[in-house]
Amino acid sequence: MRLLTARLAARRRSRLAGPIVLLLGLLLTGGAYALLSPAQAESTGSDTDDVAKGRELFLVGCSSCHGKNGEGVVDKNGDNYGPSLVGVGAAAVDFQVGTGRMPMANPSQQAPVKRVAYNDEEISQLAAFVASLGPGPAIPDAEKYDPESIPEDERQEAIVRGGEFFRTNCTACHNFAASGGALPDGKYAPSLLGVEPRHVYEAMLTGPQQMPVFSDDVLEPEQKRDIIAYLQSIEEQPKYGGTTLGSYGPVAEGMVAWIGGIGVLVGFAVWIASHTARSSRKGTKA
Amino acid sequence: MSTHAKTAAKPAKPSRVGAVANWVDERAGIATAAKKQVRKVFPDHWSFMLGEIALWSFVVLLLTGVFLSLWFKPGMGEVIYDGSYEQLRGLHMSEAYASTLEISFDVRGGLLMRQMHHWAAMLFIAAMFVHLMRVFLTGAFRKPRELNWMIGGVLLLLGILEGFAGYSLPDDLLSGTGLRIADGLVKATPIVGTYMSFFMFGGEFPGDVIVPRLYIVHVLLIPGLLLALIGAHMMLLVYQKHTQWPGPGKTEENVVGYPMLPIYAAKAGGYFFIVFGVTALLGGLVSINPVWRYGPYNPAEVTAGSQPDWYMGVAEGLLRIFPGWETEIFGVTISWNVMLPGQIFPMLILGGTLLYPFIEQWITGDKREHHLLQRPRNAPNRTAFLAAMMSLYGLLWAAGGNDILAILFNLNLNHITYFMRVAVFVIPPIVFWLTRRWCISLQRHDHEKLLHGYETGVIMRSPEGAYSERHLPISEAEAYYITAQEPEKVYELPAETDMNGVANRKARAMKLRARMSKYWFGDNVPRPTREELEAARLHAEHELAQHDPDGHQHLPAGGYTGSHELDGHPVDGHQFDGRHSVEGEELRKH
Ligand code: HEM
Numbered sequence: 039m040r041l042l043t044a045r046l047a048a049r050r051r052s053r054l055a056g057p058i059v060l061l062l063g064l065l066l067t068g069g070a071y072a073l074l075s076p077a078q079a080e081s082t083g084s085d086t087d088d089v090a091k092g093r094e095l096f097l098v099g100c101s102s103c104h105g106k107n108g109e110g111v112v113d114k115n116g117d118n119y120g121p122s123l124v125g126v127g128a129a130a131v132d133f134q135v136g137t138g139r140m141p142m143a144n145p146s147q148q149a150p151v152k153r154v155a156y157n158d159e160e161i162s163q164l165a166a167f168v169a170s171l172g173p174g175p176a177i178p179d180a181e182k183y184d185p186e187s188i189p190e191d192e193r194q195e196a197i198v199r200g201g202e203f204f205r206t207n208c209t210a211c212h213n214f215a216a217s218g219g220a221l222p223d224g225k226y227a228p229s230l231l232g233v234e235p236r237h238v239y240e241a242m243l244t245g246p247q248q249m250p251v252f253s254d255d256v257l258e259p260e261q262k263r264d265i266i267a268y269l270q271s272i273e274e275q276p277k278y279g280g281t282t283l284g285s286y287g288p289v290a291e292g293m294v295a296w297i298g299g300i301g302v303l304v305g306f307a308v309w310i311a312s313h314t315a316r317s318s319r320k321g322t323k324a
Numbered sequence: 325m326s327t328h329a330k331t332a333a334k335p336a337k338p339s340r341v342g343a344v345a346n347w348v349d350e351r352a353g354i355a356t357a358a359k360k361q362v363r364k365v366f367p368d369h370w371s372f373m374l375g376e377i378a379l380w381s382f383v384v385l386l387l388t389g390v391f392l393s394l395w396f397k398p399g400m401g402e403v404i405y406d407g408s409y410e411q412l413r414g415l416h417m418s419e420a421y422a423s424t425l426e427i428s429f430d431v432r433g434g435l436l437m438r439q440m441h442h443w444a445a446m447l448f449i450a451a452m453f454v455h456l457m458r459v460f461l462t463g464a465f466r467k468p469r470e471l472n473w474m475i476g477g478v479l480l481l482l483g484i485l486e487g488f489a490g491y492s493l494p495d496d497l498l499s500g501t502g503l504r505i506a507d508g509l510v511k512a513t514p515i516v517g518t519y520m521s522f523f524m525f526g527g528e529f530p531g532d533v534i535v536p537r538l539y540i541v542h543v544l545l546i547p548g549l550l551l552a553l554i555g556a557h558m559m560l561l562v563y564q565k566h567t568q569w570p571g572p573g574k575t576e577e578n579v580v581g582y583p584m585l586p587i588y589a590a591k592a593g594g595y596f597f598i599v600f601g602v603t604a605l606l607g608g609l610v611s612i613n614p615v616w617r618y619g620p621y622n623p624a625e626v627t628a629g630s631q632p633d634w635y636m637g638v639a640e641g642l643l644r645i646f647p648g649w650e651t652e653i654f655g656v657t658i659s660w661n662v663m664l665p666g667q668i669f670p671m672l673i674l675g676g677t678l679l680y681p682f683i684e685q686w687i688t689g690d691k692r693e694h695h696l697l698q699r700p701r702n703a704p705n706r707t708a709f710l711a712a713m714m715s716l717y718g719l720l721w722a723a724g725g726n727d728i729l730a731i732l733f734n735l736n737l738n739h740i741t742y743f744m745r746v747a748v749f750v751i752p753p754i755v756f757w758l759t760r761r762w763c764i765s766l767q768r769h770d771h772e773k774l775l776h777g778y779e780t781g782v783i784m785r786s787p788e789g790a791y792s793e794r795h796l797p798i799s800e801a802e803a804y805y806i807t808a809q810e811p812e813k814v815y816e817l818p819a820e821t822d823m824n825g826v827a828n829r830k831a832r833a834m835k836l837r838a839r840m841s842k843y844w845f846g847d848n849v850p851r852p853t854r855e856e857l858e859a860a861r862l863h864a865e866h867e868l869a870q871h872d873p874d875g876h877q878h879l880p881a882g883g884y885t886g887s888h889e890l891d892g893h894p895v896d897g898h899q900f901d902g903r904h905s906v907e908g909e910e911l912r913k914h
Contacts, residue, residue: 147736194410194413194414195414197410197411198410198411198412198413198414198415201411201412201415201619202415202619205497205619205622205625205627206622206624206625209497209625209626209627209628210625210626210627210628211628212628213627213628213629214497214617214618214619214627214628214629215617217629218628218731219628219629219727219731220628220726220727220728220730220731220735220737221737222737222738223736223737223738224730224735224736224737224738224739226730226731227628268411271410271411272411272617275411277611278428278429278435278611278614278616279428279435279439279610279611279612279614280439280608280609280610280611281609281610281611282611282614283610283611285614285617285629286629286728286731286732287498287629287630287631287728288498288613288631288632288633288634288637289629289631289634289637289721289724289725289728290728291446291610291612291613291633291634292446292633292634292635292637292721293634294606294610295443295446295447295450295606295634296450296634298606298610299443299446299447299450299602299603299606300377300447300450300451300454302602303377303447303451303598303599303602304370304374304377304454306595306598306602307370307371307373307374307376307377307595308370310370310373310591310594310595311368311369311370311372311373312370
């Protein structure tokens with residue numbers, strides 16, 4: 039990480055860097071305005087519709103814990119029954135409901151991933167409703183999170199960068215192979231294998247539960263995409279050294295050494311020793 | 325065959341090889357020395373081969389290690405990786421890590437060799453452990469073998485250090501995290517800790533000298549020490565001769581088994597290939613230490629599931645469950661939470677292991693030489709102590725892997741820690757007590773078998789409808805095996821004052837010793853006396869004599885005893901075990 043930023047910093051100092059950045063900035067803001075503003079204008083009509091439908095769904099499925107207006111419910115002991123959803127944004131809903139975490143079945147340490155309860159349309163309606171409660175991160179566009187949108191010739195470098203970002207920001211909780219890890223108090227960081235790129239992106243954006251929020255100031259959108267590209271690449275890579283034992287590291291290896299190694303070798307020792315028992319009768323006679 | 329065979333081996337017909345051998349021998353004089361060794365006798369039992377696993381995996385380590393050292397570059401200088409592993413290509417990393425990646429991905433057979441090397445390392449240390457356990461359980465460490473026990477203990481320590489050094493070489497994220505912990509342990513030494521750490525790492529951690537230093541330690545220093553000590557271990561073994569299980573013809577004075585050549589050597593040689601084969605299979609099929617997934621070491625990074633290899637798991641577990649005790653004295657923080665589990669306890673364990681033979685000697689007062697092994701049940705306290713230690717080991721290893729347990733079994737990390745903090749004090753004593761009781765009841769069982777014979781499984785029903793099981797005397801060999809044990813003597817407390825009424829200054833130690841000795845032997849079931857055995861034998865003969873060779877059985881004069889006759893058919897069951905004739909017996913034909 040240190041090395042990488044150093045390298046990037048070195049590039050930044052090149053003579054052309056200033057004008058290029060300026061140009062890029064102009065292009066981006068211009069392009070974004072051109073792309074987004076009419077689209078938003080277009081979707082406002084159905085937006086109010088979505089919000090209304092979303093409110094209905096919310097009242098039925100979510101309000102028992104999050105309150106009728108998503109203001110949150112506090113129980114007698116002052117504990118949060120369900121937190122306030124004001125300002126969590128559409129991305130949080132898309133993540134929570136899209137991975138099957140919400141609606142939570144019963145209050146517990148952590149909402150587990152379940153079968154998804156709503157279809158895509160309903161999820162977007164719920165998201166629209168929660169987004170209407172207060173400004174928050176929106177559901178990202180596909181080119182933001184989809185590694186396919188990285189040009190072919192830059193992909194390898196993006197993956198390497200993504201690996202560095204992943205190791206710096208995520209392995210502490212999610213394990214080096216993204217196979218998950220335990221956190222204090224019965225909480226856990228789940229495995230990231232098989233999670234949809236959009237949900238990975240939204241997780242970083244909204245920081246569910248114990249997970250920190252990786253806002254765009256901390257990890258730029260492209261860096262998030264690099265991480266997703268890295269995750270995909272390690273999922274697709276062959277198992278170089280043989281079976282990976284769940285990627286749980288040295289503890290699993292130790293178990294194999296004892297059971298598959300010493301166990302088998304002791305078995306062979308017993309076998310060898312018992313096979314001379316026959317000649318041992320001869321031996322005692324001799 | 326015994327070592328005291330008088331006849332020397334006859335020389336084979338001279339051949340070309342023989343001629344060369346002769347030429348060498350006439351100059352080096354090896355054969356005369358070797359002849360005696362070649363005819364050395366080794367007893368045979370599977371548990372005597374456990375040490376061999378360690379020996380052969382050491383050979384595998386040497387072979388694969390030399391292969392690795394041809395490509396490994398023990399440097400911490402920065403290079404840009406441009407090998408075949410895509411996910412890391414273009415990244416800055418140390419030479420050590422880059423060359424480990426090169427061995428894994430660009431050297432033919434390199435990954436196999438790396439994995440075999442690592443699996444062999446795990447097996448090497450595990451085998452030393454089980455070998456130690458065998459020696460411990462059978463009392464093979466007793467006089468005159470205390471020295472060899474201590475050599476074995478040092479070998480185990482060196483093996484663990486060697487493994488740790490090797491684990492640190494590739495300079496990946498886990499290596500570095502391991503070194504970071506080692507750094508913490510060193511720094512926890514009061515006053516001089518920081519100096520020691522700077523000395524070790526050539527400055528602030530991680531510095532750029534630790535890998536080259538560990539490399540020398542790993543390929544030169546410790547392997548050299550290991551070789552020398554293994555040599556000493558084997559020489560002592562040959563000189564003192566192997567211990568053996570008691571049995572007819574096997575005494576404290578002889579060794580019964582096979583000569584070194586050809587039988588023993590063939591078996592041992594064959595076993596090498598089995599160890600090699602198992603290591604190769606593991607190395608080829610099961611991934612170990614996938615350093616490319618960990619990434620290069622970076623002090624700013626850490627990963628969930630950071631664990632040391634299993635043999636360090638105990639230290640890790642101790643560190644993880646230890647409460648965070650610290651004291652501040654004169655502005656110096658003493659980190660008990662690191663010092664106790666990381667420095668003091670390991671030293672205590674090491675010291676206790678090395679000195680165990682002497683501790684036991686002190687308790688039992690047994691200074692005799694022993695060449696016959698003891699069955700684990702006949703030393704209940706020793707056996708139970710090991711069982712307790714094993715349970716402690718298991719608990720601590722589990723504590724070291726608490727995050728893995730939590731994620732695998734959906735447990736709460738904190739609960740595991742709280743549980744372990746209590747369990748390490750509660751479970752080993754329970755295990756101790758249970759094992760001790762178990763051993764003693766096995767002793768009772770032996771006693772029964774000696775005096776009343778073994779259970780034949782033949783159930784008989786009397787005319788009244790009562791059921792009983794027949795017992796038969798055990799074979800002489802088995803009886804010998806069971807009874808072969810020197811008499812035990814509980815240490816007697818000497819008079820507290822000597823003849824002149826002067827108080828004995830060592831009285832307190834002696835009292836402790838007497839109390840421990842009493843506990844040590846107190847509950848053992850005494851061997852049956854000669855008279856008891858004689859009586860039992862007479863009784864058994866008498867019972868057997870009640871059966872006529874014609875296969876019929878007659879009520880003895882004394883009246884009904886529990887063996888019965890129905891319609892003139894023998895019903896003692898022995899028509900099925902060949903003890904007497906079976907004419908006219910229908911069942912046997914089918
Ligand atoms: C005697 C017991 C030995 C033990 C317990 C042991 C253990 C280890 C371990 C655990 C590693 C890390 C392997 C990995 O990357 O996954 C390692 C690496 C290494 N060992 Fe050994 N080793 C032993 C002997 C030797 C010997 C005799 C040599 C060479 C003469 C050697 C050369 C190396 C080299 C060059 C590496 C670094 C290469 C690499 O990590 O891929 N080792 N050793």
